[in-house]
Amino acid sequence: MSEAGLHQPFAKSTLPQEPLTDRPSRRGDRLPPMPHEWIDRDRIIDFTFEGTHFWGYAGDTISSALWASGQRILGRSFKYHRPRGILSFANHDINALMQAGEKLNLRADTTPLEPGMTLAAVNTIEGVHNDRASLLNAFSPFLPVGFYYKAFHHKRLFPFWERLIRRISGLGQLVPTTPRIRTAKRYDFCDVLVIGAGVSGLSAALAAAAAGADVALVDENAQAGGSGSYQLGGELALAETTHQLVQQVMHHPRIRLFTQTVAAGYYTDHWVPLVDRDHLTKMRAKAVIIASGAYEQPAVFRNNDLPGVLLASAAQRLIYRYAVKPMHRAVVLVANTDGYRAAMDLLTQGISIQAVVELRSDPIANPWIAQLRSHHVPIYSGYCIYEAKTNPAKDGVCSAVICPIDARGIPQTGFSQAIACDGILMSVGWAPTANLLYQAGAKLRFEPSLQQFVPDTLPPGIFACGRVNGVYEFAEKIHDGQNVGVTAFEYLNNPLPSNSCPLSRLPSFTPPPLHPAPFIPHPKGKNFVDFDEDLQYKDFIHAAQEGFDNIELLKRYTTVGMGPSQGKHSNMNALQILAQITGKSPGEVGTTTARPFFHPVLLSHLAGRSFTPKRQTPLHSRHGALGAKFMLAGQWQRPEYYARSHSSRIDCIQREAIAVRQRVGMIDVGTLGKLEIRGPQAAEFLERVYTGRYANLKGGMSRYALMLDETGVVIDDGVIARLGLDHFYFTTTTSGAAQIHRELTRWNTIWQLDCGIVNLTGARSAINLAGPHARHVLAQLTDCDLSSAAFPYLAVREAIVAQIPVLLLRVGFVGEWGYEIHVAAESTPALWDALMVAGAAHDITPFGVEAQRLLRLEKGHLIVGQDTDGLTTPREAGLAWAVKSDKPFFIGQRSLEILAKQPIQQKLVGFRLDPAFQATPPQECHLVIEQDEIVGRVTSVAYSPTLKQFIGLAYVAPEMATPNHRFNIRLSNGEIVTAIVTSTPFYDPDNQRQKETIAHPSQVAA
């Protein structure tokens, strides 16, 4: 890439009519090497911008490379589609947003150039040069502030207008094929986090580190140094001092420097996300020093948005960082000392200065005035730029129209004159970069001598230095940084509760860096305040006239500061304009709230790798091998059913259910909540949280458990087993496990009963073995006496099954003889395998959640959450039998007592359809309709292969809840299906099958 030809400092075009070739004057836009420039002149990077081929150097940003190549229009504005170039060159050039393939809204001013980039400005029709949407500029007189509130709202026409408005607004283009990007997130820690590596931040970091702190220093720029390396007033020695500070920082063992890293927000307890190109790092600091500097603010005059009208600091950065000539002949508008420095920076680089226009009538003397005079630069004091004139090519300025301005800020246009130039610098003021300070809870006050908001009180552990602290001069910034660095270190060892009056002393008198009113009205407007949103000076006047004359309403009505730059270059001017209109001081007007993020953050950085918790039972691979179709139950993956080739889902489910009814099946119920409680008051605790009685439960027995909330609503159910006098083991629903454990823990924190609760849900697992052959299968694997006399229904036994210690519960949700076998999670696969082998002769059939739902429905068991809702009481759900109202207390008891006096609204009943029913069956949540009113709904419904008809559960009006009552269910398509109220259980109403010895399997097999 070292071919000399490639070094020509102008664009190479693939198009014959390349517009830049006839502008030889732009050839010299790259300056000779600067002492610490950021570009690598040995590495050329080729790229295209809107079909034209350009090149730049490694280290360039998109804007610096384009500007060096003479490209002046970098984008079009949001509303009027006016041509725009570089304004801030500091990460808020919102009018130079690029689309690069999938990447949208790339900020050209700060995005590093990459080889092969194919760039186009966002939001134009046919490119920046011929943007057809620029027609809107001509219509701008018809588009006053908030115009979209004032028209387009005819009801019939609004959709048309809205479509049009949506099409022409919006910025970049989303590329549908963009893949999901997953980035790693990092956690980091430090003693002192310094945000901003300018002169004050560098000094603070060095001072804190010298004292012994572990320091992290972050800066959004590619290199440290801040304004110390470009606001020089031609004095390269300052840049040298800054460079040395940077070197010291880079070689300090206790300082870590992160460049190209944005501190994107401040969150409680010094939690600061640091965003770099590739990831987000969550930094927890013990103290935070905010040395974020200040944003330069534009002057407001007509056509201040033309390409070539730049903030002075933007020009300085172009020069010293990228060796790019911002312009050839400049007019410099100043209202502070920094403006003179900028003029000197231009002058020393051989850029001719046509005029310095000084807004103040009596500027404070400074050393640069004489220097400029000696170079024959005319200085117009008490003048303003009234207007910038566009060049014939309409891609830049050709002159600045200047005129005197009187004490009230009125331009004296009678005395105007035009000064030819190809660029204008604006240096009229700064606004503190206080976003993070505000987010941290700092209070700022307006300091008239500085015309700036400065920190007034800072929260503990938060410090500020440098410009954000009101300190502007080079040497003072170093001192301020050093002081604050030491103070922050002291805070680490002796954290003070509050940290007020951080501005230990106001800096020695300097003229205020901010002009109080750098806005020049113009009858034709186009004097922009907010470049993101295309807001002109008059828009603020008009908004105030319409009653939006406090800062928050003004912001909302005009949308100032609501664009992607979040007001970095516009909030301060808006505030000053409002102060002017209302005759208040900026301090009285106040600021709007600063919220995260400091700069926009990619969704993919925020999301990181994005883990989604997923839970599998210890038997997951067994299920997979058996062809299970999995479903989600909360975070758990459970077999819905086991698929078989050539069988439909329904057939598979019915086959599983029939196997349980006729032989034996088993289901993984390891997802149930499994809890253990021990202690002298364990029984008392359970009596309080569940509706039943447990004090009288015999050891080795279990009992149904129903839990209510304080309003008497059913929230969970399970089984409680007593393993000893002070020891119970109990289950909750799968979905309720974590929540119920949390709730029980909360209750016992309040009650302080002498018992401890342990959540064993993950540590233990469980298999339910059920069916008439269940006992025979289990008997092959254990010595435990399984006879119904020794091990009756609802009994609990600790036993060894297949050499594995287990807890056997003789319960059954599905209504067959069965065992819930609870076992340590790690032993579950071995137990499952042993049961499969032992059951082989009985054709043991694993069954899934759907078959279980069907089987329990046949038994009329309800599922909490499916057959109950957020207001269901035990009485409505037919669970009154499980509530022992005569206990002294249980949660929900008082509510039930009150409710007992009221009639119930609905009642859960079983129903069946006519056995001959052939049409589309109802689905869960279809409504029960009586005389065209909703009186209930279906909560469960299925075809029972055992009963050979559709059965279900439904809520109906209480007066309908009598067996054989016929009621109407309305399907989604409006059809009515008649159902018949049926008492439950539908199957085995007397529970014979769970209690009596059924014919022994060997006899059946015969």
Added chain:
Amino acid sequence: MPLRLLKFAFSREYPETRMFRQPDRLQSSYDAVIIGGGGHGLAAAYYLARDYGMTHVAVLEKGYLGGGNTGRNTTIIRSNYLTPEGVKFYNESMRLWQDLSQDFDLNLFYSNRGHFTLAHTDAAVRTMRWRAEVNKHYGIASELVDPETIQKACPLMDLTCAGHAPVLGALYHAPGSIARHDAVAWGYGRGADRRGVEIHQQTEVLGITVRSGKVTGVETNRGSISTSRVLCAVAGFTPRILRLVGLRSPLYIHPLQAMVSEPMKPWLDPIIVSGSLHVYVSQTARGELVMGASLDPYELHATRSTLEFAEGLAAHMLDLFPCLSHVKVVRQWAGIADMTPDFAPIMGKTPISGFYLDAGWGTWGFKATPVSGKTMAYTIAHDRPHPLIESFALSRFANYELVGEKGAASVGH
């Protein structure tokens, strides 16, 4: 170019007057005082003046107009609720929304987009079917749709949600809409102001005087006022006002956060809500994505933002829309939501005569702005609850007459 914009180009003076006056002094008494200059308070003032001729009314706002939850919300407007009471109430609101821009002569950007509530589990499918059936019963366009229909309306959605929460279906509600929240406050404010209502910003109510069970006045930072009717419409601040009059409510306050992206060209028309992923999103006319999630999981009376919120929401957004990887979030913020145990509002009269309550708007109250204004105005004017809000009375908590709206309100605002 609409003709009504012509005057801006051709008139010499800017042809607009104040939307609302700024009265410099409080009067010593008003017929009614409304605490809270959010959408609800302003709407109540508007309808009191318009429908009942009650114009000697003051709206007191401690900050600025619409600066509470009204100006922070994500503006989803829908009526596909679960309970008959809720469905009828919100449906009336939808009806009022239709004509509001024209009534106000102010474009509220009431934009009908269609609203999908995604179901990722069979339990969710059941709830969606329940809502669809109840909605249809009351004549509201709502239906359970399959994944293909969702994909057609929203081609960029990954229906597998990165493989961990596949979309099984959705409740589709064609009337679902969004609107420009600030403009709603201004529209009601201007309408009330033009009819004589006084709007006092930067005026905080610090006390309420009650004599023998009757309201007699309010104390503010700008002086006292005597009045016999007070409407409390302060959303997240309700517990603080109730404490002033010694009333108890079951409200609990949680922060609710939201965030917004940089503008991009339009690609998303409908409003998408997913309860399982805790995400909802719509694209504004400006092209920004407005995104929200569920409540912060703790009680807090503060509007601070958290990083966890942004991280979690971003992850779930990408689960739904992987192609948003390069999209940037500009800003996040928070409001404080006044939650009720049953997710239905608290409206109507209270045990204190002349003290009316409009609260419990949690995460869902923006859409109710018109109907709450209208029914509260009725309630104040007649001293009798409007029939549409009878079941939302504060007394329902003591009487066990909850309105179970949780299934339809928890994430879907």
